[in-house]
Amino acid sequence: MIRKFFFGFSKPKIRFEGWEGGVETLPLPERVTLPLSQGRQMPFKPVVEVGERVKTGQFIAQLPDRTGVHATVTGIVESIGPGYNREGEEILTLSIHRDSDDEMVPSRPIERLEEAGREELIGVLAELGFASPWKPEELKGRSEGPSIDTVVVLAVDEEPPISVQRRFLTEFGEDLADSIKGIRRMAGEEARIVVAVPEEMKDRAEALLEGVEVLPVGNSPAQTNRALLVSRVVGERVGYVCAPGSNGVVVFSAEDIAFAGRCLRMGKPRTNKLVTVWGPGLQRPKTVKVRLGTPVGHVLSCLGVQVGSGDRVIFGGPLMGYAQPDLDAPITRETDGVTVIPSNEVVPFSDAPCINCGRCVEVCPVFIPVNLVGRYAEFGFFEKAVSMGSGACVECGLCAYVCPSRRPLVQYMRFANKEYIQRQEESAQQEGE
Amino acid sequence: MNRVVLSVAMGPHIHDGSHVYRIMAGYVAALMPAAVWGCVHYGMPAVRTLLLAVGSAVVWEGLARRFLGRDQTIHDGSALVQGLLMGMMLPANTPWWLIIVGTFLMIFIGKQLFGGIGCYPLNPVLIGYAILSVSWPMRLSSHFALVDLTLKGPVLEPLAALKSYGPSVAEVYPPLNLLLGLQTGGIGTGAVGLLALGGIFLMARGDISWRVSLSFLLGVAVAASIFHVISPSRFAGAAFHILAGTTVFGAFFLASDYTTTPVYPLPRLIYGFGTGVLIVLIRNLGAYPDGTVFGILILNLFHPLIDRIRPSVVGGGVLRSGWRGCSPHQVRSSRSPHM
Ligand code: SF4
Numbered sequence A: 001m002i003r004k005f006f007f008g009f010s011k012p013k014i015r016f017e018g019w020e021g022g023v024e025t026l027p028l029p030e031r032v033t034l035p036l037s038q039g040r041q042m043p044f045k046p047v048v049e050v051g052e053r054v055k056t057g058q059f060i061a062q063l064p065d066r067t068g069v070h071a072t073v074t075g076i077v078e079s080i081g082p083g084y085n086r087e088g089e090e091i092l093t094l095s096i097h098r099d100s101d102d103e104m105v106p107s108r109p110i111e112r113l114e115e116a117g118r119e120e121l122i123g124v125l126a127e128l129g130f131a132s133p134w135k136p137e138e139l140k141g142r143s144e145g146p147s148i149d150t151v152v153v154l155a156v157d158e159e160p161p162i163s164v165q166r167r168f169l170t171e172f173g174e175d176l177a178d179s180i181k182g183i184r185r186m187a188g189e190e191a192r193i194v195v196a197v198p199e200e201m202k203d204r205a206e207a208l209l210e211g212v213e214v215l216p217v218g219n220s221p222a223q224t225n226r227a228l229l230v231s232r233v234v235g236e237r238v239g240y241v242c243a244p245g246s247n248g249v250v251v252f253s254a255e256d257i258a259f260a261g262r263c264l265r266m267g268k269p270r271t272n273k274l275v276t277v278w279g280p281g282l283q284r285p286k287t288v289k290v291r292l293g294t295p296v297g298h299v300l301s302c303l304g305v306q307v308g309s310g311d312r313v314i315f316g317g318p319l320m321g322y323a324q325p326d327l328d329a330p331i332t333r334e335t336d337g338v339t340v341i342p343s344n345e346v347v348p349f350s351d352a353p354c355i356n357c358g359r360c361v362e363v364c365p366v367f368i369p370v371n372l373v374g375r376y377a378e379f380g381f382f383e384k385a386v387s388m389g390s391g392a393c394v395e396c397g398l399c400a401y402v403c404p405s406r407r408p409l410v411q412y413m414r415f416a417n418k419e420y421i422q423r424q425e426e427s428a429q430q431e432g433e
Numbered sequence B: 001m002n003r004v005v006l007s008v009a010m011g012p013h014i015h016d017g018s019h020v021y022r023i024m025a026g027y028v029a030a031l032m033p034a035a036v037w038g039c040v041h042y043g044m045p046a047v048r049t050l051l052l053a054v055g056s057a058v059v060w061e062g063l064a065r066r067f068l069g070r071d072q073t074i075h076d077g078s079a080l081v082q083g084l085l086m087g088m089m090l091p092a093n094t095p096w097w098l099i100i101v102g103t104f105l106m107i108f109i110g111k112q113l114f115g116g117i118g119c120y121p122l123n124p125v126l127i128g129y130a131i132l133s134v135s136w137p138m139r140l141s142s143h144f145a146l147v148d149l150t151l152k153g154p155v156l157e158p159l160a161a162l163k164s165y166g167p168s169v170a171e172v173y174p175p176l177n178l179l180l181g182l183q184t185g186g187i188g189t190g191a192v193g194l195l196a197l198g199g200i201f202l203m204a205r206g207d208i209s210w211r212v213s214l215s216f217l218l219g220v221a222v223a224a225s226i227f228h229v230i231s232p233s234r235f236a237g238a239a240f241h242i243l244a245g246t247t248v249f250g251a252f253f254l255a256s257d258y259t260t261t262p263v264y265p266l267p268r269l270i271y272g273f274g275t276g277v278l279i280v281l282i283r284n285l286g287a288y289p290d291g292t293v294f295g296i297l298i299l300n301l302f303h304p305l306i307d308r309i310r311p312s313v314v315g316g317g318v319l320r321s322g323w324r325g326c327s328p329h330q331v332r333s334s335r336s337p338h339m
């Protein structure tokens, strides 16, 4: 998995068996589960009830700003209740039991899309379920923060073997080009639009996209890390900015905006997601098109990937992905990849001491002295750990990937940061009393 | 459908397969040619010394961990390698009790007192050896210790000869002979050519840092050349200093010990170069014929200091207030609400 040059120069490069061209559409799942809240945001309000029959594309839940969630199959609403997102946080979900083939709600394509004004675009997008960071005039007063001056479009994949975003430069290039024109109309002429592309596709991207900056990015996971990429574009570290647009920067994935553009033209809400699947039983990583909310077990069984007890099913790539507790976990808009690691290939972490070999330090893209910070966190010196820079960690996972002592270094970083914040808050409270 | 129970854990979910014992296995493999050569050169006494050193080091490690109530660490192989290193530095006819005392000092005082692998401030092999050589100097130097061995080649250690008779002795030790290992000294430190091959093997595997080892040799070469140019009649040249004594052994196997070596590129160069220079200073100006042991020990002391020369963390690594448990994974998915 790792390529080492002579004299121990080791930058991890993860090799895999090439991209597979073409995207296969998988059969419809029996059931879909749709998240009704996203992270910290206010939950959507369901507008349907349990037992009601919904059609594909029907509006099922709503936010105050008119955006919402749409059904992705036709069937009976089975339950509305708590579920989990990919990070394991509890959220509200809605599941639909499919009872027939797709019955579509009538689509309402916009005529003369090219001439549609900014307001109209934003409005129709919202109706189709795409909450754009640009608010129509009537809502403008309510949104906080500076106006958006930089739009970052990520057409690179977070880590191998995922090949989803890059396909929007090749197979679905037209969609992306179209949508970027739409973004230009909404963002205004002065806004900076930066498209990050894999370096080998630079020429193609420049030919395809007009009026944008093209940023070539290497293939190593350290370079494709989202937080680092955005920092690179903006020129300053943006690590801990949560609310999109709150610092004038919005980040889109190429897939999201390409789908938005296509849906806008066809007047249908988005129901699909591209996912790269990689696991035992597959010759090469395979990219497939599934309905949003499809349980991961359905995807894996359609492709013939065997999963047994004790294996890890990961949303995302093997370095940064999130292991899922069961095969019902649904594919969401954030799920670019599904990686299955058989239990016999899982390398357990150990609590062995750091031998100070420095390999972690060599690979850390943000130059954290991981060897020291790891030890500080291990022995509870959180202040020290943070003062040495643990707060800059982007959780790329490279340090733990190369550590010969197999220390859980990413966990140590998180642990130190979390404990530090908690203690800061506690002492602030005490002072207040 | 029967229920599949998946395992849940935080990433990364894969590993490059490296392990401490693999590094240690690399050391053993790299040391083997020179050790075997030493056994051929000195005969059965050398075999006895090496086995006793390795065996007692491993036993001491096991006892120390048990005595201190910590998890067992024999399986990581570090005690084995340290025992081997210690054995290779000793003369072939070292008394058995001296070997056992040496490995005891190495493991208990040099290593486990500080917490074992990864925690010791000074290279334990050198601690053990230094205590022995200060306490029983005659036992560890050639004059006395090698009396009862039959040897091919000059009987005197090249560096001791240099100290006593000046650089003219270099003629008695042609570089090729030194390279082939026809010199008296520790069991495994003489076969310079084989040690260098082992070192290159380790560097190619990435198990030791080339920055440390090569800058070490460079330091020796530069310092020795300067002395030689200033006064050729008093000081030997660079080739002699590199090939004689424990220089190459030290460069590849002692100075490169991870725990006592800086981790950043520039500090590694400084550390290696500094050690090399210091060794020549001790040899040329100090009382000891071979300065490798004390040279490395002194630079070990400075390694945390040298390691402070490091790149600053991107963005200063400051946790801003308002971080509030928002971790990078949210940045990673910080797309506009759900476009
Ligand atoms: S410390 Fe954080 S940023 Fe650095 S390599 Fe480890 S996971 Fe990546």
Ligand code: SF4
Binding pocket: A353, A354, A355, A356, A357, A358, A359, A360, A361, A370, A371, A374, A399, A402, A403, A404, A405, A406, A407, A409
């Ligand atoms: S890679 Fe592991 S053993 Fe090596 S310095 Fe980093 S934390 Fe320590």
